[in-house]
Amino acid sequence: MNLLIVDDEKEIGTFLSHLFSLKGFTVHKAVSANEFYQIDFTSHIFHAAMIDIKLPDGSGLALLKHLKKQQLRCQVLIMTGYSTIKTAVEAMKLGASDYIEKPFDDIEVLEKQVETLLKRTQSANPPYIHKLAKEAGMLIGKSPAMNQLVETTWKVAQKSVNVLIEGETGTGKEVLSRFIHLASPRRDDPFIGINCGAISESLLESELFGHERGAFTGATQQRKGFFEIAGSGTLFLDEIAEASSSIQVKLLRVLETREFMRVGSSQTLQTNARLxxxxxxxxxxAVDNRTFREDLFYRLNVVTLELPALRERKEDIPLLIHHFIERNGQQSITFSPAALDKLLSYDWPGNIRELSNVVTRTLTFADQDSDISADDIVLSSCSPALISKAEKPSLNTTNHLKQWRNEKLADFNASNKINLENVLTEIKQLETDIGKEMVQQALQNTFGNRNEAAKRLHISMRKLRYLLNEKNKTDVKKS
Structure with missing residues (x-):
């Protein structure tokens, strides 16, 4: 096995060379970026490389990119004594397999990392990654962006760092978080997910941290929170931007100290859960607008993974359709070329969730052994212009309101008296009915995503639930 070591500290290079030579490696050393670039990579094939992130005459990231272009299958371990974890993660995005912090406190850990790298090959990794993705409910597909994201996610999952997942509604953020959990050493511990935007502040605090008996009205017994239940597992917080300022403060404390207290308790508890x-x-x-705490943002933003929108990975749509057909157990049904063209030409504002809904709805009304035509597919009209129109009272509704007002005024003018309380009650009922219709229309346009519907209507989640006559209910919706 051939090993390349690039480090400007000669003592470290000599030590590593001696250590791995005794283990049977053929070691090649370089003490600078200039010396690295003089290597003939056509005649020297390396199975693994250890590259210092900071060199006096160059960047370890630049060396990494050059090496991966020359020898894609070479497994690279980044050595970092100066950089932050974010720099090391950036190296992993560029193709590094792992990183280790200097100085090396435990030589056995270093040896194990190098041996693990050599067990990996480009031909062996994909099947394992795809198996984990399938277990998490994710289809990777052919998109280069998605494949790169999953490979990076798999590497990040091995480390106990906080992860922030960004992406449009319906792109599969919870599915990716499950993949992180399954690909990590925590996979045998619990995975718990909660939507911060679909639950009231007081209840969210209790759900996250638990409560003692008598802590508030209705707390008839002690209850463990999700941080406690998760143990050493993974806690997924969806729609984190919707967390109140009070909850943000408490989350910051947990991330800084790994400690929390149940509501109504003074006892400090420990958590080892990954967030x-x-x-x-x-x-x-949101930080710039002062609606989200900057310190919490940086605690969460150790590693950021961004899911591509479906319109950016349309080459995966046929595979996703086949996946949904199999999931529904209707393999005898096929989609015609015209039907596929219709689906490929659509922009999918609701992303994979919308595609799943469209395919499922189409399959529901299809006969067995049928060939789906373009006319069989009904797409939602969700362009911004149409949504804006749908979420405003129609001209017809406005005319009805004017007619109702004119009739009430005419009645008052004719008799010079009217029961104003009854009129105000009717107005209140009209307000409720129209509000509920607008909410239902917004929910239809957002494919049932209540948080997104509330944003489009410029109302709170509490107001949305109230308009749906759910003020006494709690809805923890997954996105």
Whole structure:
């Protein structure tokens, strides 16, 4: 096995060369970027490389990119003594297989990392990754962007760092978080997900941290929170941007100290859970707008993974359709070329969730052994212009309101008296009915995503639930 070591500290290079030579490696050393670039990579084939991230005459990231272009299958371990974890993660995005922090406190750990790298090959990794993806409910497809994301995610999953997942509604943020959990050493521990935007502040605090008996009205017994239940597993917080300022403060404390207290208790508890957060908002913009804490943002933003929109990976649509057909157990049904063209030409504002709904709806009304035509497919009209129109009272509704008002005024003018309380009650009922219709229309346009519907209507989740007559209900919706 051939090993390349690039480090400007000669003592470290000599030590590593001696260590791995005794283990049977053929070691080649370089003490600078200039010396690295003089290597003839056509005649020297390396199975693994250890590259220092900071060299006096160059960047370890640049060396990594050059090496991966020359020898794609070479497994690279980045050595970092100066960089932050974010720099090491950037190296992994560029093709590094792992990183280790200097100085090396445990030589056995270093040896194990190098041996693990050599067990990996480009031909062996994909099947394993695809198996994990399938277990998580994710189809990777052919898209280069998606394949690169999954490979990076798999590497990041091995490390106990917080992860922030960004992506539009319906791109599969919770599915990716499950993949992180399954690909990590925590896979045998619990995975728990909660939507921060679909639950009230007081209840969210209790759900996350638990409560003691008598802590508030209705707390008839002690209850463990998700941080406690997750143990050493993974806690997924969806729509993290919707968390209140109070909840943000408490989350910051947990991330900084790994400690929390149940509601109504003074006892400090410990958590070892890994936090994965997700949002379809721009958190940096939320920080700039002072709606999200900057310190919490940086605690969450150790590693950011961005899911591509479906319109950016349309080559995967046929594979996704086949996946949904198999999932529904209707393999005898096929989609005609015209039907596929119709689906490929659509922009999919609701992303994979919308595609799943469209395919499922189409299959529901299809006969067995049928060939789906373009006319059989009904797509939702979700362009911004149409949504804006749908979420405003129609001209017909406005005319009805004017007619109702004119009739009431005419009645009052004719008799010079009217029961104003009854009129105000009717107005209140009309307000409720129209509000509920607008909410239902918004929910239809957002494929049932209540958080997104509330944003489009410029109302809170609490107001949305109230308009749906659910003020006494709690809805923890997954996105």
């Amino acid at each position: 994965v957060a997700a949002t379809n908002d721009n958190l940096q913009q």
